[in-house]
Amino acid sequence: MVKAGIIGGAGYTGGELIRLLINHPKIEIAFVQSGSNAGNNLSKVHTDLIGEIDILFSATHHYNVDVIFFCAGHGEAKKFIQENDIPNHIKLIDIGNDFRLAADASIKARNFVYGLPEINREAIKQADSVANPGCFATAIQLGLLPFAKAGLLNNIDVYTTGITGSTGAGQSLSATSHFSWRANNISPYKTLAHQHLGEIMQSLHQEAGSNASLAAINFVPWRGDFTRGIFISSTFKFKGNKQTIINAFDAAYHNEPFTKKTSDAIHLKQVVNTNKCIINIEIIADTIVVHSAIDNLLKGASGQAVQNMNLMFGYDETLGLRLKPTSF
Incomplete structure (x- = not known):
């Protein structure tokens, strides 16, 4: 099982990501960090998760994970990476805009690949860090x-x-x-x-x-x-x-x-x-x-992030993403 951590999990993209990961057959959520909601159950914020997951938002993070998703505001991922020594084996996926442009893609020996699978699939498979598109x-x-x-x-x-x-x-x-x-x-x-x-x-x-x-x-x-x-x-x-x-x-x-x-x-x-x-x-x-x-929260954010994660870990990229549309 791949262990995932989420930085900034209280917003819309964080909520969507949690919903996807708790139903992903290869993923275990190790922590969900939120500075404003530390100590609250996830379902207190994402109320549709009642009965789905029983963990608390944490104030801090740890490195007993294989991948970290950044769902915080723009600029927060760059600040986090600059201020923390993240082990090289942990893969990073930023849903914000910090590393999307080639001029901004490198930081502390990491080079973020632009995460649009339709044109960068092979590069994403080899990447240790991915910048999710807007x-x-x-x-x-x-x-x-x-x-x-x-x-x-x-x-x-x-x-x-x-x-x-x-x-x-x-x-x-x-x-x-x-x-x-x-x-x-x-x-x-x-x-x-x-x-x-x-x-x-x-x-x-x-x-x-x-x-x-x-x-x-x-x-x-x-x-x-x-x-x-x-x-x-x-x-x-x-x-x-x-x-x-x-x-x-x-x-x-x-x-x-x-x-x-x-x-x-x-x-x-x-x-x-x-x-x-x-x-x-x-x-x-x-x-x-x-x-x-x-859907701006799925293919435009958290869904595409999971698609990229699947590629990075060698899974079928559709794993956990065969979702049904709203028909009414």
């Missing part, structure tokens, strides 16, 4: 990467809109996350300046080649009137034929366990409570619209 970044990249690899995004302007549920803002209350503001409401934020744009362009260049002339992604994110899930639509001009597009996507994803292309219109409930990314392509005259949908 939720918006996952959904946008998976819709665009096959086009980049086929050379179809060179000198092309891409316009992307995406809407996310309130859990994407984390568990702490804010003026734009409480129910009375969020209900029956939508709003844009971080227009053309979202923090995930850097990792998106990094992956597109990885697939297209470092010398490719890729234009910027013009991304407008939206806050949605729902709790979980992300729906993306990316639009750009295209010169070619439909078969070129089909071939690009079939080559990229035909063996992928969680990323699926469909010819039917997609909707958010197909992916909520799953580790899937479902993609649909529309072609209208010379314009392509790529729709992609994920």
